[in-house]
Amino acid sequence: MKKIILASSNKGKVREIKEFCQDFEVVAFSEVMPKFEIIEDGNTFKENAIIKAKAIYEKLNPEDKQNSIVLADDSGISVPALGNIPGIYSARFAGEDASDKDNLYKLINELKVNNLKITSAYYTACMAIVSKNGESTVHGWMYGNVIDETRGNNGFGYDPMFIPLNYEKTLGELDEKIKAQFSHRVRALHLVKLLLKVY
Numbered sequence: 743m744k745k746i747i748l749a750s751s752n753k754g755k756v757r758e759i760k761e762f763c764q765d766f767e768v769v770a771f772s773e774v775m776p777k778f779e780i781i782e783d784g785n786t787f788k789e790n791a792i793i794k795a796k797a798i799y800e801k802l803n804p805e806d807k808q809n810s811i812v813l814a815d816d817s818g819i820s821v822p823a824l825g826n827i828p829g830i831y832s833a834r835f836a837g838e839d840a841s842d843k844d845n846l847y848k849l850i851n852e853l854k855v856n857n858l859k860i861t862s863a864y865y866t867a868c869m870a871i872v873s874k875n876g877e878s879t880v881h882g883w884m885y886g887n888v889i890d891e892t893r894g895n896n897g898f899g900y901d902p903m904f905i906p907l908n909y910e911k912t913l914g915e916l917d918e919k920i921k922a923q924f925s926h927r928v929r930a931l932h933l934v935k936l937l938l939k940v941y
Contacts, residue, residue, distance in 0.1 A: 744938070747771050747806070749780075749794040749814035752833075754898035755927070759813070762922075762931045766938070771798045774806065782816070787830055788879050791816035791870035799872040808874060811941050813934065817867035817926060819900045821888055824852055824861075832900070842899050846892065850903060853890040863888040863904060865926040869934050873941050880937065882929030897921060 745767045748756055760768045771777075780797045784790040795814035802810065818832025828835035828849060836844035853861065865884040870877060885907050892902035894914025902914030906924070913921050922928055 744941075745769065745806070745810040746938075747774060747798060747802070747810050747812050749798040749812055751777065752898075755815055755817075758922070758925075758927055759815070759931065762928060763935070771812075775801055782830075784816075784830070787816040787818065787866050787868035787881070788870070790830060791868045791879060792872075792877060795870040795872040795877065811871055811873045811938065814870045814872075815867060815927065815930075816870075817865065819849075819863055819865050819888070819904065821849070821853075821861060821863045823858055824856065827852070846900055846903060849888070849900060850890050850892070853888065858890065860887050860889045860905075862886075865900075865904070867926040867930040869927075869930045871934065871937055871941060875941050878937050878941075880930050880933035882926040882931070882933070884924060884926040884929070 746763060748759060748768065748770050750756060751770055751772050756770050780794050782790040782793055784793055791814045795812045799812040818829055820826040820829045832845065834840055836848040863886060867882045868879055870879045887905045888903050889905065892914065893912045894902050896916065896918050897913045902912055904913050906913065909916065
């Protein structure tokens with residue numbers, strides 16, 4: 743069985759990817775090496791995903807380099823009415839050490855300051871694969887609206903304020919099985935699975 747090493751310690755992301763890739767042995771990079779800081783200084787989700795995947799792959803032992811695939815995810819939410827913020831800064835919107843709640847409430851505050859009770863938004867997920875066979879990236883998107891309040895406790899990140907297209911409830915209110923049908927990360931993972939056949 744191929745091993746996928748995730749270049750993430752975000753528990754929500756790790757859980758989602760493990761559930762989707764059950765045909766593979768999936769481990770977080772912190773399970774095979776000490777945690778270390780990766781400087782994500784790219785200008786796009788794609789650049790940052792590649793930076794993370796390469797950084798982890800370069801630190802693998804020779805055996806893992808031969809037998810493993812590193813999968814990195816860079817994702818976030820963008821609000822066009824606010825100049826597409828927070829975008830690639832979604833995970834650190836309220837500061838480098840910000841929690842999910844800190845980021846969530848900062849974006850809610852930005853909506854309130856701009857008198858936006860509801861406005862269009864979209865999630866982007868870029869996934870990068872790095873292995874002995876090279877590197878590739880794929881993207882997935884999820885569209886909908888953000889609101890200036892939180893509803894529900896499901897999901898993580900900005901989910902309690904995001905209402906996907908064709909729904910009236912936020913991802914925080916919807917059953918997580920519903921999100922798993924069409925989320926930006928799931929759409930990217932469908933493409934990842936195709937790539938894994940040649941990696």
